[in-house]
Amino acid sequence: MADRLTFDSVDCGDVLPEVKQENTQELTWKHAVASLDYNPVHTHPEWCKTAQVFGLPVPVMHGNQTMSLMCKVITDWAYPVGGRMKRIEIKLIKPVPVGSTCTYGGAVTEKHPLGKGEDFVTVEVWAKNQDGEQVGIGTAQVRLPK
Amino acid sequence: MGYLEEMAKYQKTEKQKSFSADFLEAEQVEDYEFWDEIEIGKETEVPIKFEVKAEDMIAYAEGVPDNSPLFYDEEYAKKCGHDGLVAHPLFGTQVAFYVLRKGHGSWLRTPGARNPGQVIEWYDPIRVGDVLTIKQKGYDKWIKRGKYYMRYLQETYDQNGTLKGRAYGTLILPRTREDVLKFVKGEHALEA
Amino acid sequence: MDYLEEMAKYQKTEKEKEFGSDFLKTQEVEDYEFWDEIEIGKETETEVPIKFEVKAEDMMAYAEGVPDDNPLFYDEEYAKKCGHDGLVAHPLFGTQVLFFVLRKGHGSWLRTPGSRNPGQVMEWYDPIRVGDVLSLKQRGYDKWIKRGKYYMRYLAEVYDQNGTLKCRLFTTLILPKTRADVLRFVKGEHALEA
Numbered sequence: 001m002a003d004r005l006t007f008d009s010v011d012c013g014d015v016l017p018e019v020k021q022e023n024t025q026e027l028t029w030k031h032a033v034a035s036l037d038y039n040p041v042h043t044h045p046e047w048c049k050t051a052q053v054f055g056l057p058v059p060v061m062h063g064n065q066t067m068s069l070m071c072k073v074i075t076d077w078a079y080p081v082g083g084r085m086k087r088i089e090i091k092l093i094k095p096v097p098v099g100s101t102c103t104y105g106g107a108v109t110e111k112h113p114l115g116k117g118e119d120f121v122t123v124e125v126w127a128k129n130q131d132g133e134q135v136g137i138g139t140a141q142v143r144l145p146k
Numbered sequence: 147m148g149y150l151e152e153m154a155k156y157q158k159t160e161k162q163k164s165f166s167a168d169f170l171e172a173e174q175v176e177d178y179e180f181w182d183e184i185e186i187g188k189e190t191e192v193p194i195k196f197e198v199k200a201e202d203m204i205a206y207a208e209g210v211p212d213n214s215p216l217f218y219d220e221e222y223a224k225k226c227g228h229d230g231l232v233a234h235p236l237f238g239t240q241v242a243f244y245v246l247r248k249g250h251g252s253w254l255r256t257p258g259a260r261n262p263g264q265v266i267e268w269y270d271p272i273r274v275g276d277v278l279t280i281k282q283k284g285y286d287k288w289i290k291r292g293k294y295y296m297r298y299l300q301e302t303y304d305q306n307g308t309l310k311g312r313a314y315g316t317l318i319l320p321r322t323r324e325d326v327l328k329f330v331k332g333e334h335a336l337e338a
Numbered sequence: 339m340d341y342l343e344e345m346a347k348y349q350k351t352e353k354e355k356e357f358g359s360d361f362l363k364t365q366e367v368e369d370y371e372f373w374d375e376i377e378i379g380k381e382t383e384t385e386v387p388i389k390f391e392v393k394a395e396d397m398m399a400y401a402e403g404v405p406d407d408n409p410l411f412y413d414e415e416y417a418k419k420c421g422h423d424g425l426v427a428h429p430l431f432g433t434q435v436l437f438f439v440l441r442k443g444h445g446s447w448l449r450t451p452g453s454r455n456p457g458q459v460m461e462w463y464d465p466i467r468v469g470d471v472l473s474l475k476q477r478g479y480d481k482w483i484k485r486g487k488y489y490m491r492y493l494a495e496v497y498d499q500n501g502t503l504k505c506r507l508f509t510t511l512i513l514p515k516t517r518a519d520v521l522r523f524v525k526g527e528h529a530l531e532a
Contacts, residue, residue: 012484027211029149033156034209035236036243038167040257044149047170050332053258063261064239068210071235079216082227084268085235091263110489112482114378122482136263145227 005081007119007144010108016077016123018105021069023061025098031065042098054095061096066136070125073106074140083144086120090138094129101130106140119144156209159201161244169255170330177248178256180326181287181294181319185250189283194245196278200231203274207234233272238302238311245280253296253317258329258336260318262295267312270304277305285314292337294321348403351395353438361449362524369442370450372520373488373513376478377444383477388439390472394425397468401428427466432496432505439474447490447511452523452530454512456489461506464498471499479508486531488515 025045032043040047041054042062049057067090074085096102110122120143127136150167157163166174196202200220207217215222216232223232246252253259272278282300289295295318302310320326320335328335342359349355358366390396394414401411409416410426417426440446447453466472476494483489489512496504514520514529522529 012486021211026152029153030156030211031209032167033153033162034206035239036162036165037239037255038153038169039255039259040149040170041259043153043167044170046149047332050334051258051329052334053260053329053336063263064236065210067264068212068234068236068239072210072212072214075212075214075216075232075235079214079228079232080226084271085266087265087267088235089263089265092261110482110484112480114481116379118378122484138263 005078005083005144007111007113007121007146010111010121010144012108012111014108016073016106016108018103019069019072019076020101020103022101023065023096023098025059028059028061028065028098031062035062035064037062037064056095056097059098061098061100063092066092066096066102066127067138069102069104070106070127070136070138071140073104073125074123074142077106078142078144081145083142086141086143088125088138088140090125090136092136094133094135096127096129096135102135103128112141117146119146159199159205161196161202161240162205165244169257172327172330174248175257175323175326175330178252178323178326179250180256180323181253181296181321184253184284184287184296186284186287188250189281190250192245192251192280192282194247196241196244196280198233198272198274198276198278200274202240203231203233203237203272206237206240210234210236229271230273235266235268237272238266238313241278241302242280242300242313242315245278250284251280251282251298251300253298253319254315256317256319256326256329258320258326258334260336262316262318264316265314269309269311272302272304272310276310278310279303293318295319351393351399353390353396353434354399357438358441361451364521364524366442367451367517367520367524370446370517370520371444372450372517373447373481373490373515376447376481376490378478378481380477382444383475384444386439386445386474386476388441390435390438390474392427392466392468392470392472394468396434397425397427397431397466400431400434404428404430423465424467429460429462431466432460432507435472435496436474436494436507436509440476444478445474445476445492445494447492447513448509450511450513450520450523452514452520452528454530456510456512458510459508463503463505466496466498466504470504472496472504487512489513 106123106125287296325335481490494507519529
């Protein structure tokens with residue numbers, strides 16, 4: 001399916017393959033190194049016990065890591081055919097404590113046939129924790145080849 | 147082993163190794179801009195540039211973690227219709243943290259900051275060899291349900307002046323220097 | 339008395355009287371731009387040739403039609419006492435301006451029989467004042483299909499005679515897709531879904 005994905009082949013309602021990722025403190029540390037976001041709320045378990053930025057005594061995943069994994073749903077789907085991100089708007093609904101396992105997914109909701117190489121689709125993306133609670137929702141605009 | 151040493155194990159790229167991972171040094175907080183001081187409408191060009199190497203892009207994808215070969219294998223990326231190695235969509239996070247170390251724009255590294263969600267627009271792919279510059283301005287600040295929010299508009303340009311991406315970054319911040327210093331000491335100081 | 343005559347009773351201002359209130363004339367539909375033809379992008383920006391010279395009666399007539407009897411919209415002295423620099427235009431007064439100047443071609447979407455209003459975004463930059471001569475620039479901003487309906491969004495900017503930006507409207511509409519669909523609506527048939 002992936003190699004035949006085009007703007008024309010997509011329909012509203014198409015569901016994108018989900019991504020599942022278990023998170024650990026080690027992975028959060030790795031993400032801090034990758035993003036250079038060393039904020040102690042993600043990296044420093046001792047500090048989190050008292051600072052409780054989110055009211056939790058434990059580190060939480062980087063919001064941008066959650067967003068990165070929501071993007072993975074799009075890049076896994078569209079980038080192998082030359083697709084491109086155009087815009088994303090994400091709301092992070094609740095903190096994700098380190099140690100959570102989240103699932104990320106999306107579905108096509110809109111088609112924008114603008115022509116001139118500007119065609120794009122809108123994908124509603126979401127992230128859920130292991131209890132099925134939404135931790136992030138968003139809307140991504142994705143350019144797809146004709 | 148302390149948390150800084152734990153992370154030091156994963157620092158591979160030149161930039162990762164040169165960047166200071168300790169966000170709790172009271173001294174550097176002195177150079178921050180605090181919520182109650184933020185000027186809205188002021189635009190600044192951040193003096194530090196980011197020269198993009200393949201290792202930087204690859205390191206970000208590894209830290210997602212995302213093992214799609216698009217982010218590691220230039221030939222594969224070209225076969226898929228891209229013009230070179232692909233930067234993960236949120237690679238700009240690394241760029242922003244790398245260049246925004248103090249003053250106007252340091253908000254994102256403030257101890258106690260929270261990320262309530264973001265808006266990002268992509269205009270042109272980031273490529274290996276690009277030299278990136280960030281322009282940014284305070285866009286809005288507000289109090290909602292007793293919390294102090296701010297939004298900044300950040301634009302990334304390459305060495306040719308091409309707009310690469312635009313991010314409306316939103317943060318919940320401690321209100322004052324004093325509140326940030328409480329967080330530095332591990333005390334909670336977010337609500338009004 | 340038919341519906342057009344019913345409404346004619348309330349037409350008071352010069353512009354209200356002059357304006358053609360029958361949106362179902364097949365002939366004028368011929369000059370519209372239909373969803374499947376709409377071009378999107380910066381290069382589609384056009385300045386609408388008709389200008390809108392703002393009279394106090396126009397502003398008052400809009401407020402009356404809301405209806406909103408706040409004296410801010412009728413009493414210049416009262417408005418000044420409240421800290422405004424003259425008679426206040428109701429925030430949505432731009433609606434009258436748009437319908438007055440957008441009669442055909444690129445921009446006629448808002449008067450298309452069968453169009454629906456799913457909600458709007460407006461930004462205000464400078465007050466509209468009596469004596470302003472308003473012109474409208476606009477361009478197709480986006481169009482899309484969602485849940486089987488045809489949406490479009492255009493960006494309309496209102497400027498005064500000094501080139502000051504008064505307001506910006508990101509106007510979103512659900513439209514019939516084609517000329518044929520609009521002509522069905524003109525005849526009173528439903529033709530909105532794909």
